[in-house]
Amino acid sequence: MKASKNNASRPLESVELFAGAGGLALGISDAGFHHRAMIERDRWACDTIRYNQERGVSPVVNWPTPYQGDVRDFDYSPYEERIDLVSGGPPCQPFSIGGKHRGYRDDRDIFPEAARAVREIRPRAFLFENVRGLLRPNFAEYFKYILLRLTYPELVRRANDKWTNHLARLERHHTAGTSRGLSYNVTFRALNAADYGVPQARVRVVLVGFRADLGFEWSFPEPEHTLDSLLWDQWVTGEYWDEHSISKRRRPSIPQRFVSRVAKLKSAGEKPSAARWRTVRDVLRDLPEPTERQETKGVLNHWLNPGARAYTGHTGSPFDLPAKTLKAGVHGVPGGENMLAHADGRVRYFTVREAARLQTFPDNYALEGAWSEAMRQLGNAVPVKMSQTVAVRIRELLSNEAEAA
Structure with a gap:
């Protein structure tokens, strides 16, 4: 209608x-x-x-x-x-x-x-x-x-x-x-x-x-978007990796939890009609690497907050899936849900601008307050x-x- x-x-x-x-x-x-x-x-x-x-x-x-x-x-x-x-x-x-x-x-x-x-x-x-x-x-x-x-x-x-x-x-x-x-x-x-x-x-x-x-x-x-379409572009055609200029030898393996699902997609032989889920890599690809405690020139709210660490149940969001749910927390911002996880095991906190992109706020929209306060607003x-x-x-x-x- x-x-x-x-x-x-x-x-x-x-x-x-x-x-x-x-x-x-x-x-x-x-x-x-x-x-x-x-x-x-x-x-x-x-x-x-x-x-x-x-x-x-x-x-x-x-x-x-x-x-x-x-x-x-x-x-x-x-x-x-x-x-x-x-x-x-x-x-x-x-x-x-x-x-x-x-x-x-x-x-x-x-x-x-x-x-x-x-x-x-x-x-x-x-x-x-x-x-x-x-x-x-x-x-x-x-x-x-x-x-x-x-x-x-x-x-x-x-x-x-x-x-x-x-x-x-x-x-x-x-x-x-x-x-x-x-x-x-x-x-x-x-x-x-x-x-x-x-x-x-x-x-x-x-x-x-x-x-x-x-x-x-x-x-x-x-x-309008589905996981199956993302898996198709990643593990059936490889189109996703080509778009991000990631060579075959640098591509990760299929996560174990998706192996049988990808096999079914290949067996069906037809790409799902919906658009694919958008990933962390999709929306952060054009942002420069943040500098610690210093806003990147020309990018609002984009600085690195140090001190991120992974532990059981708090391992951060991988690049090639949608991010985990950003949370505000009861006693401050919970770091595990608000971290970016590299393939080599390194983790760092999302910057406020990165988190804003994960929440689809426009890039010219500024968040007031320190990192923890701005992240609380975004988590809510x-x-x-x-x-x-x-x-x-x-x-x-x-x-x-x-x-x-």
Whole structure:
């Protein structure tokens, strides 16, 4: 489905919650939405957005100045029924596999605020994302609670009510089949960013909802890139190595875990139709080798932070696959996930610019703060290209609905 030419040039209005360093916001802007408000409580993330606005970086220069404060204190009344999309990534630490796994017991669980924003703004659609740890079995009941709160945002939790009691009320309302009041058709899927052209194996749970009265039929975009296509170019035709000017005698052996898969591809005798997964080598090939503690001339945020070391379970990302998931960490940045691993066993930390490329941020987008702070912002971010892909599909539906009206 394609948006009409008339609506393709008209920006739709959005409000961004939990904006962070701007990864989700950049993708949504690139999809054609105009942010009317941005909320983020972290000082460094707000500094990053403000600094890029001061530098005139597009599209950030056209964003509103971020509201630096707790989302629980934000007044949505000026935006009621004026917004097409509410979006955001509620803090993921309560559900992260690398975190404390406290879920609803964690005071950083701000999903209830996402429901409040939807209730008070009444947007035509919303887009929220979180870590795949949200789908862990021990969070199953709470995840159901999140979905039902977003489905029926006007059915609010009573004072001093336990969340389980509220869940029971939501379940009764849902099974009664009533259509009274504001409601949304909500769906979710765990998406791997590598399937959408991001050079990183990063799985996120994405929730999309459309106001029920619109009657939209929605499905998530199908993967555009695949591992099989990468393996074909690497180990069947060798095209990948030729593109990177790596001679046959310098090419590595097929990783053992892919041997049988490559054999099946050869037996099929036909290259998969999708584009291949993008690798670390693909996106870092034109960057100069960084210098320790000194920014490389002409390349933003590109300097070497020393001290990287590999240990069991923390071995870094190989050159010729998508990177491992960049993480923010609970007690500082976890080095194992944020390292580059050479074939000879040497490791070094990714520079901030390299990590930004792995998250598909544009090269002219600066990250504020020291290495650890900038990497924390990137570890918390949504890959720009993946968010753009989903937001484009949302925009197509909203634009065509506006034209039909």
